[in-house]
Amino acid sequence: MNLDGHVVVVGLGFGDEGKGAVVDALCAARPTTAVIRFNGGAQAAHNVVVDGRHHTFSQFGAGTFAGVPTHLSRFMLVEPFALATEARQLEAVGIRDPLALLSVDDRALLTTPFHIHANRAREDARGDARHGSCGKGIGETVRYSLRARTDAPTVADCARPAVLTRKLDALAxxxxxxxPPPHSVDELVSLYLDFADAVRFTDGGETGRLTDRGRVVFEGAQGVLLDEHHGFHPHTTWSTTTPHNARELLDGRPHTVLGVVRTYHTRHGAGPFPTEDSAVLARHPERHNGTGRYQGAWRAGHLDATLLDYAIAACDGVDALAVTHLDADRPRVVLEHGSPAVELDDPLAWFGARRPVALAGYGPDRADYRTPVTIGV
Structure with a gap:
């Protein structure tokens, strides 16, 4: 396993595995040219803590505290207003001119207030049969693009007011x-022009240029168990959460796929959770995750070996694991559905028997992460 080269980071659960802390640790440990986001959008919530500073990374890459620039690939769903808010939050914790650290593939789809309000209205209408949503317009952005095709707004359109006006009129x-329309089209066009002036847009060759220049960390969002193709519908995201997009961007370049997993499983909101146990939730209080109106309640349960193996298979395999929350008290694993949970006396050895463990996290801070770790097959 080679963590000195390109690394693709994916979550092997329902999200919230610790991908942000893992990306930060990778970027802090070795020189890194860029963090490239390869799926999802503003619904990502990747927590990083460094020397008392905390930020929940959403569209900016989790290598930002380590000084690593972010590139949003064509597979991202870009929400400019949320980006501007996140930039202000980063400035407040000491990052100078965050937008200067950002580049965006101009082919990426644009998430607008129309998508966001429609997403929330649709989820509210489901009542007790909610699918689970972050309320950020992700599903609606993809849904509309499948219908409208080339008439769906993209990042490139932010610099083309006539084209953008036509597309936003149709969207409204x-x-x-x-x-009802949350904003006027004219108001949005003006604000998106400001976005185009503030952020560097790139063509489709930028990913190749970055990966040829030096080591790149590809940061996935959500978890494989929420994948649009491999998750458990309808409680899934409209995004490919496996390494597939990153592999396409790498175009055959050598890389290491690093799967991130906690010592126990978690889930935000609606959907199946075979090993859920309220005792696990009580034993492991969550500092940075809670209940949200659209996300729903924070849930926890025992490590599920069946789901872990399924997630690894859905990725067409991973090269190594990053195991987080090793400071958890008395973790247990359910080896087969229907069987009782058994204690994980040596979690690293258990994970290492499945895949090599390359990184280990014992707490929320960067200082709590160890790499390289040489455990396992």
Missing amino acids: RFYDPLT
Whole structure:
């Protein structure tokens, strides 16, 4: 396993595995040219703690505290207003001019207030049959793009006011029966022009240029168990959460796929959770995750060996594991559904028997992470 080269970081659960802390640790440990986001959008919530500073990374890469620039690939769903808010938050914790650390593939889809309001209206209408959502417009952005094709707004359109006006007018008309327009099209066009002036847009060759220049960390969002193809519908995301997109961007370049997993499973909101146990939730209080209106309740349960193996298989395999929350008290594992949970006396050895463990996390701070770790097959 080679953590000196390109690394693809994916979550092997339902999300919230600790991908942000892992990306930060990788970037702090070795020179890194860029962090490239390869799926999802503003619904990501990757927590990083360094020397008392905390930030929940959403669209900026989790290598930002380590001084590593972020590139949002064509597979990202870009939400400019959330980006501007996140930039201000980063400035407040000491990052100078965060937008200067950002580049965006101009082919990426644009998430607008129309998508966000429609997403929330649709989820509210489901009542007790909610699918689970972050309320950030992700599903609606993809849904509309599948219908509108080339008429769906993209990042490139932010610098083309006539094209953007036409596309936003069509978008507003499409969603008007579901939810009233939250903003005027003219207002949005003006604000998106400001976004185009503030952020560097790139063509499709930027990923290749970055990966040829030096080591790149590809940061995944959500977890494989929420994948649009491999998750358990309808409680899934409209995004490919396996390494597939990153592998496509790498275009055959050598890389290491690092799967991130906690010592216990968690889930935010609605959906199946075979090993859920309220005692696990009580034993492991969560500092940076809670209940949200659209996400729903924070849930926890025993490590599920069946789901872990399934997630690894859905990735077409991973090269190594990053195991987080090794400071958890008395973790247990369910080896087969229907069997009782058994104690993990030596969690690293248990994980290492499945895949080599390359990184180990014993707490929320960067100082709590160890790499390289040489455990396992």
